Amino acid sequence: MKPARFDYARPATLAEALALLAKPDTAVLAGGQSLMPMMNLRVARPARLVDINRLPLGEIALGNGVLRIGALARHAAVLASPLVAQAAPLLPQALAQVAHAAIRNRGTLGGSLSLADPAAELPACMLALDATLVAASAARGERRIAASAFFHGLYSTALEPDELLLRAELPAAAPGWRYAFLELARRHGDFAMAGLALALGPGAARLALCGVEAGQRRQPAAEAALAAGDLPAAIAALGTAEAMDSPDLPAAQRVHLAQVLLRRAFQQIGAAHAAA
């Protein structure tokens, strides 16, 4: 199918892009890997597209203990970045499992976070890494949103229709912290049936799932048990996850997969953590 008719603009400056976004029924076009299929299927029918690919929003930089990743940073660039490997080693683990090379060459961090697909890897990573997301609009300027407040559920975020996501800011990996991203998918590169992002530090843990619940959130009960080194209690806590249910993957099975992944992740980094 072809998309419905739409107007198209490719601004060269952020101010121009934000002014265009202030018009109703306008969508941002980043990598187009999700938006274009949705438009072709007519699930999305924006009247206007603002193509942000000319904006300087692809930078990856590390300074003052904070890793900044621009919204237009392609999955492939984030995956290959030595700065990311150093400061946020969870991200390459996750991105290696996102789609295929052709899609990773176009798909962007900002597109994935703004879409908030419940099976996507990057929202779970932002939660486990305690990221701050920075957005801007013409009317209200910039604002900073904690990842825990950014994701509002199935394909829903804190972004207002006139807002552009500019970048993610992540505290750089601190000494003593270890990270694991694990997922199970039917074929490599498929969206996760269940996935898990875990950050484990001295007496602290941050845990988020993907492909399990419809919304993206941290798992405080499991985190508290992990922080205390109690893996069985953490696994039991995941049993209360409000899992999505579908004929091909019932809710109970998604929860079971998440519990299996948590055991593997803890065995992978928890043992090393205890020995450190």
Ligand SMILES: Cc1cc2nc3c(=O)[nH]c(=O)nc-3n(C[C@H](O)[C@H](O)[C@H](O)COP(=O)(O)OP(=O)(O)OC[C@H]3O[C@@H](n4cnc5c(N)ncnc54)[C@H](O)[C@@H]3O)c2cc1C
């Ligand atoms: C075959 C296939 C397999 C895939 N597998 C996976 C997978 O395993 N895991 C995974 O996570 N993803 C997967 N994807 C999706 C892929 O990662 C997309 O790149 C991503 O979801 C969207 O990024 P994009 O840059 O292409 O965004 P676009 O498609 O351009 O935009 C997506 C949405 O975000 C909005 N948007 C984009 N950028 C911004 C911004 N800066 N500010 C505000 N709104 C914005 C758009 O308006 C649109 O609503 C797959 C895609 C395909 C086609």
